Amino acid sequence: MPNFTAADLVELFRQELELCKVTQGEELVILSEPSSRSEYVEAAFAAGQQLGARVLQATLPGGSPVPLPSSRTGSGAGLTSLDDSPLALSLLQGADMVLDLTNEGFIHTESLGKILGAGTRMLFVADPPEVLARNLPTPEDKALVKAGAALLKSGGELRVTSKSGTELVADLVDSHPGFQCGIADDPGRWDHWPSTMVLAWPKTSQGRIVIASGDILLPFKTYVRDEIVLTIEGGRIMDVSGGGDARLLQIFFDDADDEEARFLSHMGWGLMTRADWFAMALYDRESLMGMDARGLAGNFLFSTGPHPFMDRHTYNHLDIPMRGCTVEVDGRAVVDAGRLIEL
Ligand SMILES: [Fe+2]
Structure with missing residues (x-):
């Protein structure tokens, strides 16, 4: 992770969360799995707090039964541990925003519809820091x-x-x-x-x-x-x-x-x-x-x-x-x- 200090990452995530209109008093859940980039979890946590959000971090068991490698493919089922956990699902449904730092995300899953259907907004982040910074949206x-x-x-x-x-x-x-x-x-x-x-x-x-x-x-x-x-x-x-x-x-x-x-x-x-x-x-x-x-x-x-x-x-x-x-x-x-x- 050349040239990206912890402070750089906090600033990067703060800019992104601002674009996502994370505001004072919002419930922000940082979702991860054990092999997520821990520096992202920490930076996002700090960035959310800087914006005044009520930040909570949840780590679910990793693993996915897809026939392809389940790390950053864009094809996978996400964490099946979410399917098996009504408690975790209700947490995500109750959030204003979920920052998804799992390796595969939930793009093709049924769980995603349930989360979004509750009005929660969700942002998936899986690429290296230089890729995130270079492509920071406007x-x-x-x-x-x-x-x-x-x-x-x-x-x-x-x-x-x-x-x-x-x-x-x-x-x-x-x-x-x-x-x-x-x-x-x-x-x-x-x-x-x-x-x-x-x-x-x-x-x-x-x-x-x-x-x-x-x-x-x-x-x-x-x-x-x-x-x-x-x-x-x-x-x-x-x-x-x-x-x-x-x-x-x-x-x-x-x-x-x-x-x-x-x-x-x-x-x-x-x-x-x-x-x-x-x-x-x-x-x-x-x-x-x-x-x-x-x-x-x-x-x-x-x-x-x-x-x-x-x-x-x-x-x-x-x-x-x-x-x-x-x-x-x-x-x-x-x-x-x-x-x-x-x-
Ligand atoms: Fe696709």
């Missing part, structure tokens, strides 16, 4: 992603093309557009620091996705070396072809032995202007979530597996951010050859 980010989500909501068709040969059309009708902006400041809102992206959950799509060399496969946290061609029909991956990386994906789908894994999940584009595509190459894999890749401004991020609005709940979830794509909503470009267009 209040303006929220307006930008909301504009993108509104465009998706009013749109009928998302079209993605690339020089490499991507030609995908996704149906935006009833696709539940949403966003992440790194700020959880509304009651019942979940967000992730760092993340700035717009996304939708198309129920169907067709065409071809060509994952080019230099694109990224998550949660494997690897850079693609040779092209992968996915043939999509009815929102399902019908064929995977290409070289060695295509073989890797074929093996992933074969090993998963899970029909739900072969469907497309959320898709959208990144707006995180200070993201670093090479962060993943510079850190130990378990130490970072890879949000630089997921949120990079002008990427096209698509994913496979779970689809909560079509009752698909598999944990076989890939996030695949791609560079150099053109993304259009009903013919209006929001990303042009990998360059973000401000709405």
